[in-house]
Amino acid sequence: MNAEILFSYICSKRSYLCIGLDSDEEKIPRCLKEFEHPVYEFNKRIIDATIPYCVAYKPNLAFYECRGGAGLRDLELTIGYLRKHYPDIFLIADAKRGDIGNTSKMYARTFFEYFNFDAVTVAPYMGEDSVKPFLEFKNKFIILLALTSNPSASDFQYYTSKENKPLFKEVIDKSKSWGDIDNLIYVVGATKASMLKAIRKQIPAHFLLIPGIGAQGGDLNEVAKYGLNRRCGILVNASRSIIFAGKDENFAARAAFEAKKLQQQMEIILKDAKLIL
C-alpha cells in the first residue's frame, strides 16, 4: 500500500470516504443477537452494503477490546472477511497508540502483522522514538494525530510557542521528515476545516484523515475547499452517522443510503476538481 494505490482506489470508487467501524455491541440491532458473533455479523453486513461507496474502513479498537478476547476475535474475523472478499480496500486500525520504542514496536507488530491492517493511528506526545518503529514496516502507513476533532483538542494542541506556533503545527513540521507521503498520514479534524489551508502549506502532498463529518458536525465542502490536493489527498471519515443510521433489520440498507449520499457529494467534488472524469 502506498499513496498512489490509495489514489487509484479513490478514482475507481469515485469516493474518498472512510467508514469507522465503531461497532458498539450495545447499539447493534437486536435481530443479530442470535448469531454466534453478533458484532462480526453486523460488520459483515455493513461492509457488504457500503463497500461500493468507500475506499477505507477504520475499526475503532476500543469497541473491540472492551470485550477482551471475544472482541478481538470479532476484529480478526472482520479483517479476514475484508481481505478475502474485498482486497482493494484500505484498512485502518484506529488505536491511537504511542509508547517507548520497544513497546511501540510491539504495537506495530500487533496491527501490521497480527491483524494485517494497512495503517494505524498514533499519538505524538512521546516523540520520534515512539513513532519510528511503526515507520519501519514496509508498505504500511502510520496516521499521526495532529489536530483532532474533539472540543478539548485546544487544551494542548494549540499550545503556542514564542514564535506564535501552535503545538499541532510543530508536530507536523517535526514529524514530516520521519517518513514520507507513502507511509505517513495526518489526522486533521473537519471541525477545524479552515485550518486545513495552513496545514496544506506545511504538507502539500500528504494524505490527511479527516474525522468529524456527521455526528461531530464538520462540513464536506469546506474540507474539500481547503484540503484537496492533486491526488485528492484526503480521506473523510464518518462512523456513527453511517453504521448506526438504522436501528432495526433495515440497518444495512440505511448505512448504504448514508454512505451513498456522502459518496455522491464526493463524486461531484472530485469531478469539479478534475481529479476524475
Place this chain on the structure above:
Amino acid sequence: MNAEILFSYICSKRSYLCIGLDSDEEKIPRCLKEFEHPVYEFNKRIIDATIPYCVAYKPNLAFYECRGGAGLRDLELTIGYLRKHYPDIFLIADAKRGDIGNTSKMYARTFFEYFNFDAVTVAPYMGEDSVKPFLEFKNKFIILLALTSNPSASDFQYYTSKENKPLFKEVIDKSKSWGDIDNLIYVVGATKASMLKAIRKQIPAHFLLIPGIGAQGGDLNEVAKYGLNRRCGILVNASRSIIFAGKDENFAARAAFEAKKLQQQMEIILKDAKLIL
C-alpha cells in the same frame, strides 16, 4: 482504591516498587513453552516470587494485544490470579490510551470494568474530554503522561510557550484540576530526576509513577531526593531488569533477587524519610 490505601500498601511492604509485566512471549524461558498458557504461567511465577517486594504490577498491553485474543486471555488470567491470591495490590494497565469522549469511555470500561484494573495510563494530547471519561469511575486512578523517560520525550513535551513553560508543565497545571490525589497520578520519567523538584512544587500531594529505573538507567536515590512527599508519593517501576533477569529455570528466583534488591534500597529510603519505622 485511593491514595491512602496505596500508602498503606507501601508502609506494609516497605517498598514503592511497581513491576512491569512486559511479558514478551519470545523472551520467556523455554521451560514454560509446554504449558497451555506460557505467558500466564510466566506471570504467575514472577508474581509468586516477587509479591513480597512490590506494591503494584503493571502489565504492558502491547505485549498481550500482539497475540490477539490469546494474549488478552493471558492478561485476564493474570489479573484473575492476582485478585484471588493477592488482594492488596495496585494493578495498573499500561495502555497509554486517549481518544474522543465516547471512545475514551469505552477504553475506561475496558480497563476498569472488563479487566478490573485499578488504574490505566492515559496520553494527554487530545485534552480534557479524552481524559474525563476515565475519571468518572469511582475508586479508580488514571495515570497521565507528563514527562516520559524515552529519549524523544523532548520532541514535544519540552515545547515551550512565550512564558518559557514547557508543555509537560502545562499538561500538569491544566489537568490537576480535572481530578484529585485520589484518582490522578502522573508519569514522570526517572531519567529526568532533577525535574521532579519543580514538578513537586506544582503537585506536592499527587502520586507519581516513575519509569526508567533499571534498563533505562534512572537512579533510585535521585528520584527519592526530589520525588518523596509525606505519603511517599512515588511508585518506581522496573520491568525488564526484573522479569527477564534470568533466562532459564531460575528466572523467578532471579526476578525475586532483583526485586528484593530494589525493595531493600527503598526500605532504607523510607526509613530515612521517617515514613516507616
